[in-house]
Amino acid sequence: MDKPFAITLDPGSSLANLTGSWRTRKPVYLDRLPPCNNACPAGENIQGWLFHAEAGNYEQAWRTLTENNPLPAIMGRVCYHPCETACNRGQLDDAVGINSVERFLGDEAIKCGWQFDKPATSSGKKVLVVGAGPSGLSAAYHLARMGHKVEIQEAGPMAGGMMRFGIPKYRLPREVLDAEVQRILDLGVTLRLNTKVANIEQSMKEGGFDAAFLAVGAHIGKRTYIPAGDATKILDAVSVLRSMEGEDKPMLGRRVVVYGGGNTAIDVARSVKRMGAEPIIVYRRTRDKAPAHDFEIEEALQEGVMIKWLSTIKQAGEGEITVEKMQLDEKGFPQPTGEFETLAADSVVLALGQDVDLSLLEGVSGLEIKDGTVQVGPNMMTGHDGIFAGGDMVPSERTVTVGVGHGKKAARHIDAWLRGTVYESAPKHEIATFDKLNLWYYSDAPKTVRPMLDIIRRQSSFDEVQGGLDESNALFEARRCLSCGNCFECDNCYGVCPDNAVIKLGPGRRFEFNYDYCKGCGICVSECPCGAIKMVAEDI
Amino acid sequence: MLKQTEGSRAVAEAIALCRPEVICAYPISPQTHIVEALGESVKSGQLENCEFINVESEFAAMSVAIGASAGGARAYTATASQGLLFMVEAVYNASGLGLPIVMTVANRAIGAPINIWNDHSDSLSQRDSGWMQLFAETNQEALDLHIQAFKLAEELSLPVMVCMDGFILTHAYERVDMPTQQQVDAYLPPYEPRQVLDPREPVSIGAMVGPEAFMEVRYLAHAKQMQALERIPQLAAEFKQIFGRDTGGLTHTYCAEDAETMVVAMGSVLGTIKDTVDEMRADGHKIGVLGITSYRPFPLAQVRAALQNAKRVVVLEKSLAVGIGGILSTDVRMALSGIQLHGYTVVAGLGGRAITRKSLHKLFREAEQETLQPLTFLDLDWNVVNKQLERERSVRRSGPAAESILRDIGTVASKIA
Amino acid sequence: MTFQPIKFYQTGTFTVGNRLLTPEQRSVQSHLDRSNAINSGHRACQGCGEALGARYAIDAAMEATNSQLIAVNATGCLEVFTTPYPETSWQLPWMHSLFGNAAAVATGVAAAMKVKGRSEVRVVAQGGDGGTTDIGFGCLSGMFERNDDVLYICYDNEAYMNTGVQRSSATPPAARTATTMSVGPEPGNVFGQGKFLPAIAMAHEIPYVATATVADLRDLEAKVKRAMEFRGARYIHILVPCPLGWGTASHDSIRIARLAHETGVFPVFEAEYGVQVSALPIRKQLPVEEYLKPQKRFAHLFGAKPKVEVIARLQARADRNISRYGLLQKEVA
Ligand SMILES: Cc1cc2nc3c(=O)[nH]c(=O)nc-3n(C[C@H](O)[C@H](O)[C@H](O)COP(=O)(O)OP(=O)(O)OC[C@H]3O[C@@H](n4cnc5c(N)ncnc54)[C@H](O)[C@@H]3O)c2cc1C
Ligand SMILES: Cc1ncc(C[n+]2csc(CCOP(=O)(O)OP(=O)(O)O)c2C)c(N)n1
Ligand code: SF4
Ligand code: SF4
Numbered sequence A: 001m002d003k004p005f006a007i008t009l010d011p012g013s014s015l016a017n018l019t020g021s022w023r024t025r026k027p028v029y030l031d032r033l034p035p036c037n038n039a040c041p042a043g044e045n046i047q048g049w050l051f052h053a054e055a056g057n058y059e060q061a062w063r064t065l066t067e068n069n070p071l072p073a074i075m076g077r078v079c080y081h082p083c084e085t086a087c088n089r090g091q092l093d094d095a096v097g098i099n100s101v102e103r104f105l106g107d108e109a110i111k112c113g114w115q116f117d118k119p120a121t122s123s124g125k126k127v128l129v130v131g132a133g134p135s136g137l138s139a140a141y142h143l144a145r146m147g148h149k150v151e152i153q154e155a156g157p158m159a160g161g162m163m164r165f166g167i168p169k170y171r172l173p174r175e176v177l178d179a180e181v182q183r184i185l186d187l188g189v190t191l192r193l194n195t196k197v198a199n200i201e202q203s204m205k206e207g208g209f210d211a212a213f214l215a216v217g218a219h220i221g222k223r224t225y226i227p228a229g230d231a232t233k234i235l236d237a238v239s240v241l242r243s244m245e246g247e248d249k250p251m252l253g254r255r256v257v258v259y260g261g262g263n264t265a266i267d268v269a270r271s272v273k274r275m276g277a278e279p280i281i282v283y284r285r286t287r288d289k290a291p292a293h294d295f296e297i298e299e300a301l302q303e304g305v306m307i308k309w310l311s312t313i314k315q316a317g318e319g320e321i322t323v324e325k326m327q328l329d330e331k332g333f334p335q336p337t338g339e340f341e342t343l344a345a346d347s348v349v350l351a352l353g354q355d356v357d358l359s360l361l362e363g364v365s366g367l368e369i370k371d372g373t374v375q376v377g378p379n380m381m382t383g384h385d386g387i388f389a390g391g392d393m394v395p396s397e398r399t400v401t402v403g404v405g406h407g408k409k410a411a412r413h414i415d416a417w418l419r420g421t422v423y424e425s426a427p428k429h430e431i432a433t434f435d436k437l438n439l440w441y442y443s444d445a446p447k448t449v450r451p452m453l454d455i456i457r458r459q460s461s462f463d464e465v466q467g468g469l470d471e472s473n474a475l476f477e478a479r480r481c482l483s484c485g486n487c488f489e490c491d492n493c494y495g496v497c498p499d500n501a502v503i504k505l506g507p508g509r510r511f512e513f514n515y516d517y518c519k520g521c522g523i524c525v526s527e528c529p530c531g532a533i534k535m536v537a538e539d540i
Numbered sequence B: 001m002l003k004q005t006e007g008s009r010a011v012a013e014a015i016a017l018c019r020p021e022v023i024c025a026y027p028i029s030p031q032t033h034i035v036e037a038l039g040e041s042v043k044s045g046q047l048e049n050c051e052f053i054n055v056e057s058e059f060a061a062m063s064v065a066i067g068a069s070a071g072g073a074r075a076y077t078a079t080a081s082q083g084l085l086f087m088v089e090a091v092y093n094a095s096g097l098g099l100p101i102v103m104t105v106a107n108r109a110i111g112a113p114i115n116i117w118n119d120h121s122d123s124l125s126q127r128d129s130g131w132m133q134l135f136a137e138t139n140q141e142a143l144d145l146h147i148q149a150f151k152l153a154e155e156l157s158l159p160v161m162v163c164m165d166g167f168i169l170t171h172a173y174e175r176v177d178m179p180t181q182q183q184v185d186a187y188l189p190p191y192e193p194r195q196v197l198d199p200r201e202p203v204s205i206g207a208m209v210g211p212e213a214f215m216e217v218r219y220l221a222h223a224k225q226m227q228a229l230e231r232i233p234q235l236a237a238e239f240k241q242i243f244g245r246d247t248g249g250l251t252h253t254y255c256a257e258d259a260e261t262m263v264v265a266m267g268s269v270l271g272t273i274k275d276t277v278d279e280m281r282a283d284g285h286k287i288g289v290l291g292i293t294s295y296r297p298f299p300l301a302q303v304r305a306a307l308q309n310a311k312r313v314v315v316l317e318k319s320l321a322v323g324i325g326g327i328l329s330t331d332v333r334m335a336l337s338g339i340q341l342h343g344y345t346v347v348a349g350l351g352g353r354a355i356t357r358k359s360l361h362k363l364f365r366e367a368e369q370e371t372l373q374p375l376t377f378l379d380l381d382w383n384v385v386n387k388q389l390e391r392e393r394s395v396r397r398s399g400p401a402a403e404s405i406l407r408d409i410g411t412v413a414s415k416i417a
Numbered sequence C: 001m002t003f004q005p006i007k008f009y010q011t012g013t014f015t016v017g018n019r020l021l022t023p024e025q026r027s028v029q030s031h032l033d034r035s036n037a038i039n040s041g042h043r044a045c046q047g048c049g050e051a052l053g054a055r056y057a058i059d060a061a062m063e064a065t066n067s068q069l070i071a072v073n074a075t076g077c078l079e080v081f082t083t084p085y086p087e088t089s090w091q092l093p094w095m096h097s098l099f100g101n102a103a104a105v106a107t108g109v110a111a112a113m114k115v116k117g118r119s120e121v122r123v124v125a126q127g128g129d130g131g132t133t134d135i136g137f138g139c140l141s142g143m144f145e146r147n148d149d150v151l152y153i154c155y156d157n158e159a160y161m162n163t164g165v166q167r168s169s170a171t172p173p174a175a176r177t178a179t180t181m182s183v184g185p186e187p188g189n190v191f192g193q194g195k196f197l198p199a200i201a202m203a204h205e206i207p208y209v210a211t212a213t214v215a216d217l218r219d220l221e222a223k224v225k226r227a228m229e230f231r232g233a234r235y236i237h238i239l240v241p242c243p244l245g246w247g248t249a250s251h252d253s254i255r256i257a258r259l260a261h262e263t264g265v266f267p268v269f270e271a272e273y274g275v276q277v278s279a280l281p282i283r284k285q286l287p288v289e290e291y292l293k294p295q296k297r298f299a300h301l302f303g304a305k306p307k308v309e310v311i312a313r314l315q316a317r318a319d320r321n322i323s324r325y326g327l328l329q330k331e332v333a
């Protein structure tokens, strides 16, 4: 074409004009820590595995999940999911059902027989893990994957700790527990049952272990003094629950009083209900002050468990107990009122918490014991070199997930310690708070409700109460995730830049700014749905 | 083929032979018959492969032509007077963008007062618009010039106005020699745009140009018209070869060889002038004529050559530069710069005022006798004018001048379209 | 329904792209090979909504026409910031003629394509609100009335921006512009009857009329695509916030457009042959203050003594839009 001078120009030639020089501030991509990940005691990369689940890539999701936690099917049933409490979506409609998706993935893995990758190399080091509860299993799993030789010594006849001898079947079917334990053992972990460690230093020496991780839990039921006649049956919750697992079920009679307001009390009451008894919980404070989770109280009430709030047991006699009514003072503490009442009771089960059996640590130098628990440093090591501890036996919240988290953390430090180095965790990113999100881009999507077993069977059998999600609704639930703080390649920045100054790098590779043309308007930052871009001052 | 027909129809037929591809039209007297005829031939299917677009204004007409031309189509429109002014912004744009549009201007006066009759005020107002302007003397020339205009426009990628006197030519029934399609096809090749909007080779047409290049762009437009000065006579010669007629070119002289008095004019009035000159020659007056066909580009050299041996030059023009006098005469003066001869500007025929041989005889004789005023308004009714001037001197505000004058003349009810 | 409901894909359903969608379901803007009709290096202000809206629309039209597209542009910011000699940002055949004649020039181009037997080449004309609703209105109405095969896109930033923010017939009541200053007893633009060109376009009963904003890309693209399914005159009116003229932060251009829709200030709908056929529902209705407050051109309505009655009148206009165009109806899938 014979183009007239100046009037007619060649296409796209404005590339010669580098508008980046107009800029005083520039956008940069960053990864913020999603609140769910931040809240997970096991340090799961929740958003990371949801990302794969969203695409229907469940195995990849499971593998990403189990990088941090080897027990997803268990987690998906018993974890109290603080992640969901923290989930940003909760401020929009309802938190993402992280726990349900986790359970779906765990069940899917069991169904499909997915196995962990075996360690590529062996370190030649031997680590003793004491106790096959969640904390011990978690440590064993991580240590094994790091190439160490791991032996678990467990006092009981079966692995699982409180997951087996505390948490009732109707919440955690034993096939699930067995499957996830077995998968860890399949990594090459040795499990020695019925092997109670009486002296840790001796056991280490005998077995030639280079380090030890202790996770013996807290199994000694706390007691309180109740004046009682000889005929009164007073038992503790842990033993009651443990005996549920065995052949000879406890003889509790028809009217069982459970004393306490925690989850254990609820579990005992719901279990005895299933055995045909009439449980009644006696608790000294109100429902909202009870340590048990409200949903558990609710489920117990649904199943016909009676609860007497604001009551303490004063006396236990033949076939009945006397309770005193309490009232809360202005500080919220229960105070006696002097009003009494009698209740029919064939037995009383005390569910007042557990203490740690520390006998295996006797004579070990350097340890610090406080309030009945072993003190550990930030690296989970006790005061004695090479002896680490976690789970219920150390000061912290007592949950399966915390135990698993301890196991992982300890494993990393043990590994470093064995190599003569110090484990440094990556610095924490800033948290992707709700205000960083642009919610317009997400459509409304109410949470999927998990199915519940019908009430008659809940009252009469140990069948699992809460069902799981099927594939389609697990996928839906995964896709409710907002991907807080981390680019999910939605192409918004690429689309909304008025200056085409965003370079799309292709699937999985995210984006880059073309600072030659970026004028620094900041639209990309405003329109990034998940808060994965921020403006920073331009360096001069 | 010879035929007796109306000027507008003859021109329309010639344009159709040029195979225009987009015709846009908005009616205004005296252009209407041209576009009506073209509209009919498109609608009837006689003129094939042509889009006839009834636009909503002259501004749109020129704009549609701009788009069509940039889209690679041969585009044509026609207008006059108010219509030309209404499209002015687009007129400049078409030439600025170098789009070879051909437009007929059926010359007509510009209001107010509104007047539908002939003079050259309209096209001369566009003197600096960057368009080439060719003036036809006869209907034959009008139709011939259109054929040449397309070729000229497309070769140089510049728009051309073919100017023909409204009513005098457009509505006159005369005998014309209508060329055949083969002749026109042999002369005028299909339009090959210099620049075109085409997804196969995208360009941006119509950039904003700042001080760093604007002068150059304007100079190049001027240079193109200078090229046209060379090309116009050649095109006329080529035309003669195929059609056998001597039309077009830059200028035409008549009885000029030994003329002491030269009369310069454009358009149909040349006919009357030539008749007068014939009669005066018969009486022994050494008088001749220079007809200017190409008003833009203005052929300074040819005009100078034709006039330099005369003793006096009378420029008779159908236009008035209010406040100074002539428009054409200014250009003629420029052509004669440095040459000492008597120059007279005669403003004539404004708004359709008849230019009679009788008046011309008187005028030319006065010129020969050097009694003519340097600026003369031919056949001006001094009685009326003086009365009004007198009125204005005594009363400061006397109402619209036109109305007062009409009252003086006694034709308040005169009907004008 | 122009809006393509994507159920089930929760993460970023309304985003530009989404890895969970098939490539056909993704927006044109998400494509690596989008035409980028306006290349980088243009001179629009930071965060210019017009630059964005024009690229959205033209890229979508390019995709819909398989790149057989020619654009005609009226004078205005879009023209000036894209084509100052010696560089142009346009990547498709493009032409600028005048301020008021884009529709007519486009008619000419379309006529040329027709006679040249290249009817696969489609023509868009584009201009600002001034070039559309004021000076170019005659040519536009003519193009509509003749039903010429042109898609006209108006980028409405509600004033003459290129000349320094003067009032146009699309300037909303109460807005401050350089010719409707916020001084005197009734500061800002007058409350007139309004000149809402989409409604006027509908009155021409042309095949397709739609409105859109830069805040809903998928809706905008669907409309451009739909427009290209028709032959004849079509009109799309896109609200494009102008940070300079509206006195908004450069990063807020999309947010402000979103608020215009969510408050009902700017109705988003489409019509065929003069009859409304859909409305983009407001997902979460907000009071007009939310839209007005971030804009300095409305600052005189707030401050120590908010002009409650003026705000109420603006709310009434939004409410009228909501009921007239049915903006609160639930979307039907
Ligand atoms: C009734 C009940 C319900 C619960 N429900 C939940 C729930 O729903 N969700 C939740 O997150 N948490 C729940 N918990 C708490 C949770 O079970 C514990 O916090 C968790 O199991 C602690 O894990 P751990 O590995 O530290 O100890 P444990 O699970 O107690 O495991 C310790 C293991 O060490 C073994 N052991 C002890 N001493 C020795 C020794 N000397 N030598 C060798 N082996 C030894 C024990 O036999 C046991 O197997 C519940 C607890 C109870 C009691
Ligand atoms: C005939 C004419 N009148 C006035 C102008 C001056 N002018 C150029 S751009 C413009 C404003 C354009 O406003 P709008 O069409 O709304 O586009 P914007 O710049 O706001 O995008 C004006 C008044 C002109 N170029 N031509
Ligand atoms: S929305 Fe997703 S990333 Fe955000 S907190 Fe919830 S689960 Fe985590
Ligand atoms: S003045 Fe407004 S419309 Fe013009 S370039 Fe700047 S932001 Fe865009």
Ligand SMILES: [Mg+2]
Binding pocket: C128, C129, C130, C155, C156, C157, C158, C159, C160, C161
């Ligand atoms: Mg504007």
